[in-house]
Amino acid sequence: MNHLVIAPLLLPLLVGTLLLLSRRTLSLAARRSLNLAAILGQILLAIELLILVGDGTILTYHLGHWPAPWGIVLVADRLAVWMLLVTSLLAFFALLHAMQGTDRCSRHFHPLFQLQLFGLNGAFLTGDLFNLFVFFEILLLASYGLLVHGGGAARVRAGLHFVVINLVGSTLFLFAAGALYGLVGTLNLADLSLKIARLPPEDLGPAQVAALLLLAVFALKAALVPLHLWLPSAYASTSAPVAALFAIMTKVGAYALLRVETLVFGEQAGILTGFYAAWLLPLGLLTLVLGALGALAANELRRQVAYLVVVSVGLLLAAFGLGTADGIAAGLYYLVHTTLATAAFFLLADLITRERGWAADRLVPGPALPNAGRLGGLFFVTALLVAGLPPLSGFIGKFLVLRAALEEPVWPWMLGVVLFSGLLGIIALARSGSLLFFHVRSAGSGAPTQARPTQGLLGAALPTLGLLALCLALLIGSGPVLDLAQATAEQLLDPADYIQAVLKPIGIQVAPGEVWP
Amino acid sequence: MEALMSLIVGVLTAGGVYLLLRARTFSVVLGLTLLTYAVNLFLFASGRLTIGAPPILDPELSRYTDPLPQALVLTAIVISFAMTAFVIMLALRARAELGNDHVDGRASAGASKESEA
Numbered sequence: 270m271n272h273l274v275i276a277p278l279l280l281p282l283l284v285g286t287l288l289l290l291s292r293r294t295l296s297l298a299a300r301r302s303l304n305l306a307a308i309l310g311q312i313l314l315a316i317e318l319l320i321l322v323g324d325g326t327i328l329t330y331h332l333g334h335w336p337a338p339w340g341i342v343l344v345a346d347r348l349a350v351w352m353l354l355v356t357s358l359l360a361f362f363a364l365l366h367a368m369q370g371t372d373r374c375s376r377h378f379h380p381l382f383q384l385q386l387f388g389l390n391g392a393f394l395t396g397d398l399f400n401l402f403v404f405f406e407i408l409l410l411a412s413y414g415l416l417v418h419g420g421g422a423a424r425v426r427a428g429l430h431f432v433v434i435n436l437v438g439s440t441l442f443l444f445a446a447g448a449l450y451g452l453v454g455t456l457n458l459a460d461l462s463l464k465i466a467r468l469p470p471e472d473l474g475p476a477q478v479a480a481l482l483l484l485a486v487f488a489l490k491a492a493l494v495p496l497h498l499w500l501p502s503a504y505a506s507t508s509a510p511v512a513a514l515f516a517i518m519t520k521v522g523a524y525a526l527l528r529v530e531t532l533v534f535g536e537q538a539g540i541l542t543g544f545y546a547a548w549l550l551p552l553g554l555l556t557l558v559l560g561a562l563g564a565l566a567a568n569e570l571r572r573q574v575a576y577l578v579v580v581s582v583g584l585l586l587a588a589f590g591l592g593t594a595d596g597i598a599a600g601l602y603y604l605v606h607t608t609l610a611t612a613a614f615f616l617l618a619d620l621i622t623r624e625r626g627w628a629a630d631r632l633v634p635g636p637a638l639p640n641a642g643r644l645g646g647l648f649f650v651t652a653l654l655v656a657g658l659p660p661l662s663g664f665i666g667k668f669l670v671l672r673a674a675l676e677e678p679v680w681p682w683m684l685g686v687v688l689f690s691g692l693l694g695i696i697a698l699a700r701s702g703s704l705l706f707f708h709v710r711s712a713g714s715g716a717p718t719q720a721r722p723t724q725g726l727l728g729a730a731l732p733t734l735g736l737l738a739l740c741l742a743l744l745i746g747s748g749p750v751l752d753l754a755q756a757t758a759e760q761l762l763d764p765a766d767y768i769q770a771v772l773k774p775i776g777i778q779v780a781p782g783e784v785w786p
Numbered sequence: 787m788e789a790l791m792s793l794i795v796g797v798l799t800a801g802g803v804y805l806l807l808r809a810r811t812f813s814v815v816l817g818l819t820l821l822t823y824a825v826n827l828f829l830f831a832s833g834r835l836t837i838g839a840p841p842i843l844d845p846e847l848s849r850y851t852d853p854l855p856q857a858l859v860l861t862a863i864v865i866s867f868a869m870t871a872f873v874i875m876l877a878l879r880a881r882a883e884l885g886n887d888h889v890d891g892r893a894s895a896g897a898s899k900e901s902e903a
Contacts (some may be wrong), residue, residue: 305884399858406865417879425876425883427890429811433889436818437806443825444860450855451832576871595800 285383444480491522509619549590556583603666798824
């Protein structure tokens with residue numbers, strides 16, 4: 270039992286509470302530094318945990334020292350810590366961008382930001398299904414606040430849709446959890462894995478219903494077709510740092526799908542073996558195509574980037590749906606890349622919007638940008654990253670997914686769809702790039718013709734540059750990162766260690782006979 | 787008892803889904819509330835329906851009620867209560883910002899005729 274496992278939960282919870290209590294007493298600068306320091310702390314914690322679990326150890330934390338299937342358990346394995354690290358790195362740069370003025374709109378931005386991280390970290394670390402629901406609710410409640418932060422009609426309307434559809438999702442989650450509990454009598458993921466494997470064939474029908482309900486919930490969070498329609502307007506209308514932070518929100522759904530796919534419905538699952546993989550692959554490919562078409566049709570830059578998030582979810586889940594170690598490893602590498610790259614794109618879209626004045630981020634000929642050269646350069650690099658063109662990390666991610674697909678019988682589908690949607694993505698980005706930077710037109714009468722040059726562009730672009738630098742680091746360090754991804758995938762596909770680590774009695778003071786009837 | 791319970795859950799869910807698909811925020815909120823009632827009953831029933839048995843393990847008793855679903859329901863009630871409060875506040879805010887109480891922010895042609903009538 271290692272107390273470090275619960276630290277990524279306690280730190281944001283305590284700092285978030287402190288920020289909430291001190292919202293009238295502390296100055297904005299102090300609150301900003303406190304928030305930033307807490308996120309730095311979370312990065313360090315994630316690195317420390319990564320060192321601890323890097324050799325394949327699975328750390329568990331039994332809250333209140335209750336033994337596993339009855340008590341609440343936190344589990345830190347390679348996948349969970351991997352997600353923690355990506356989340357905290359992303360949050361750091363999103364917060365840096367928010368400090369340029371987004372956080373002035375209301376006193377509650379900083380507490381909500383930390384509570385969002387609390388929910389995210391909890392969702393990655395928890396080892397049972399009901400607490401996954403609770404942490405989903407925590408991160409969603411914080412995200413509702415962040416989404417409508419700053420107000421405005423478009424934001425409130427998109428927020429209302431987001432809230433209602435997620436509340437329906439939460440209800441479905443409870444139905445799924447109740448059905449699983451009624452069927453096998455446990456909600457602990459490790460225990461669930463053992464009990465699903467021993468399910469008699471006559472329970473196949475109810476088990477499939479429960480599993481599919483759960484799939485629908487996670488697909489809704491991940492924005493998998495046909496449950497993706499909430500995403501574009503929500504992400505396009507919210508403020509830039511929040512949209513950047515939300516780049517990880519769809520990945521929470523992908524994480525939950527991957528965890529349940531490998532742990533509960535994996536090789537050993539008896540009558541339900543490979544139940545999720547069969548759904549994820551076709552739905553992922555469909556998501557790719559529809560997302561790319563949406564990006565092509567979008568008439569605002571931020572909406573286009575939101576559709577590119579949908580595209581990335583499609584590729585990610587198609588890779589996870591391959592179900593092989595290579596596929597999952599490629600997916601994990603791509604997950605880090607796409608989270609950082611789309612977040613950078615949301616921040617960059619905000620910089621461009623600020624400079625374009627009346628035209629904002631609409632994809633129409635607009636005023637000439639004062640910093641067109643530098644912003645255009647950034648746009649070019651980010652577009653290369655997101656579209657997955659060589660020589661950047663997006664290309665490596667896509668290449669690995671395709672290489673993993675070549676060993677499977679579905680490869681013609683996978684190759685065709687991924688390359689076709691990649692082409693659509695390139696066309697969409699080339700169109701918006703040329704509209705934003707080359708097609709200059711002065712406004713009609715009444716509108717101010719001059720676009721406002723950003724003061725201190727370098728400072729404003731620092732968070733974007735930081736995220737791009739992380740993508741570059743991902744490219745340079747792709748060897749070690751890929752080794753880790755491969756090891757993570759192998760650990761996921763052999764869940765015996767996970768189950769052992771969670772379910773073995775934790776009796777130090779208690780004799781094993783007493784806790785293990 | 788099982789038949790009655792499943793009937794109630796079914797009726798509540800059906801009503802909730804119907805109201806959820808309506809155009810105005812008030813009926814959507816009511817629909818969400820009905821759905822959470824349905825899911826609370828469903829969770830409660832997932833531990834099997836037992837009458838007159840304590841929810842505690844006692845070596846002297848042969849029969850007991852599964853206490854876990856009760857704890858789950860309690861958590862679910864608290865969370866859904868908070869979420870309902872939040873969605874009501876957001877609906878009021880949307881009413882103020884958008885000028886009407888339609889979920890997509892604009893009164894469609896059919897709905898405005900209905901309000902005129």
